[in-house]
Amino acid sequence: MRPEDGSLIPAAAEVDHAWIRRHLGWRLTGHEEIGVRSISHSDGMMGSVHQVRCGDRSFVLKGPPDDRSAWGNLLTDIGRREVELYRYLAARGPAAPKVSPDCHWLALGPDGLGALALEDVGPPAGFARTMAAGLSRSAAAAAVRCLALFHAASARRGADPLAPPYPWLYSARSEALVAAVRMGLDELPRLAVGFGPTAPSADTLRALRELDVARALAGSHTTAGIASLCHGDCWAANVLFTPAGAPPERQRALLIDWQFAMWGSPLTDVALFLLSSLAPEARRAWQDDLLGIYRTTLTEHCGLAYPAEECRADYDRALPFAGLVALATLEDYLNGMSPAEQQSFAGRVRDFADAGLRRSSGDVYDRVPRAV
Numbered sequence: 001m002r003p004e005d006g007s008l009i010p011a012a013a014e015v016d017h018a019w020i021r022r023h024l025g026w027r028l029t030g031h032e033e034i035g036v037r038s039i040s041h042s043d044g045m046m047g048s049v050h051q052v053r054c055g056d057r058s059f060v061l062k063g064p065p066d067d068r069s070a071w072g073n074l075l076t077d078i079g080r081r082e083v084e085l086y087r088y089l090a091a092r093g094p095a096a097p098k099v100s101p102d103c104h105w106l107a108l109g110p111d112g113l114g115a116l117a118l119e120d121v122g123p124p125a126g127f128a129r130t131m132a133a134g135l136s137r138s139a140a141a142a143a144v145r146c147l148a149l150f151h152a153a154s155a156r157r158g159a160d161p162l163a164p165p166y167p168w169l170y171s172a173r174s175e176a177l178v179a180a181v182r183m184g185l186d187e188l189p190r191l192a193v194g195f196g197p198t199a200p201s202a203d204t205l206r207a208l209r210e211l212d213v214a215r216a217l218a219g220s221h222t223t224a225g226i227a228s229l230c231h232g233d234c235w236a237a238n239v240l241f242t243p244a245g246a247p248p249e250r251q252r253a254l255l256i257d258w259q260f261a262m263w264g265s266p267l268t269d270v271a272l273f274l275l276s277s278l279a280p281e282a283r284r285a286w287q288d289d290l291l292g293i294y295r296t297t298l299t300e301h302c303g304l305a306y307p308a309e310e311c312r313a314d315y316d317r318a319l320p321f322a323g324l325v326a327l328a329t330l331e332d333y334l335n336g337m338s339p340a341e342q343q344s345f346a347g348r349v350r351d352f353a354d355a356g357l358r359r360s361s362g363d364v365y366d367r368v369p370r371a372v
Contacts, residue, residue, distance in 0.1 A: 128336030184328025232260030323355025
């Protein structure tokens with residue numbers, strides 16, 4: 001990773017041979033053709049994402065959002081978090097397992113806006129179609145292995161899962177995280193219209209509207225057996241499989257889009273990924289095996305004991321967090337889906353709601369102190 005320089009964050013169209021030489025260290029003749037195209041799957045709402053091609057090489061340039069609304073201010077905060085996360089990954093050293101594309105350059109500007117130049121390993125193929133159908137078992141296994149490798153580096157027993165070790169990390173109690181989930185949940189009545197008769201019921205929507213979101217999110221973390229850094233937003237579009245085009249059983253997974261990186265129960269990442277990105281019947285059939293793959297990989301790399309029963313209990317406890325985050329992200333999940341694909345996704349949405357409301361008044365949340 002090149003030394004950072006926050007004095008100037010370029011727009012993608014401003015990247016030229018001199019910028020690439022200076023910040024990426026590429027040897028160029030100056031005659032290579034430079035091409036830029038947007039590859040954002042959120043239409044830039046989460047910040048700009050461009051593939052920059054220079055001759056026969058390319059990289060991904062991520063920049064800040066240009067929206068200065070309340071939502072835009074939140075995005076500024078999460079853009080800074082992603083830059084800090086890549087600093088953390090780099091500090092682990094070259095021998096650490098690879099869990100994300102390499103970072104060639106990063107910068108934090110004086111106003112807190114961040115930018116990154118990342119290794120280009122290829123965008124997710126057929127994102128909407130893949131999300132509607134659900135990932136294959138091979139792909140899911142690769143993803144949970146990658147999550148385990150990431151979690152293992154910071155996994156701790158006895159650590160408070162609501163007290164992050166770094167000031168830039170979210171926890172389940174972070175006001176901005178709670179606000180983001182609440183904003184997403186507020187959009188559900190509008191999105192539910194598109195599902196017609198298969199939409200969540202009016203009673204379900206009312207229960208979600210009345211839910212104490214802060215308490216519900218914290219309840220999925222507070223008694224976790226292990227605490228670690230977490231991705232915070234792990235679903236199919238935020239996992240890349242490489243090499244592109246290889247058979248699924250020969251691919252490895254890499255995590256991207258770390259804007260919601262947090263400290264807490266690592267099983268919330270696993271629960272969110274399985275709940276959001278597998279077809280319901282596949283999740284029910286595979287989740288025990290996938291949890292076994294995850295736990296084996298985690299314990300081999302962190303050296304901590306984590307009995308299968310405890311891991312499963314933490315997974316079950318994580319489901320309300322996963323369900324609420326999935327519902328809050330639903331508009332992104334549906335982006336690009338055909339009406340037929342959206343209808344096929346309706347069962348998963350009902351599962352999100354069932355998970356989100358599962359223990360909102362149960363014994364797990366009763367252990368979380370209420371805000372005063």
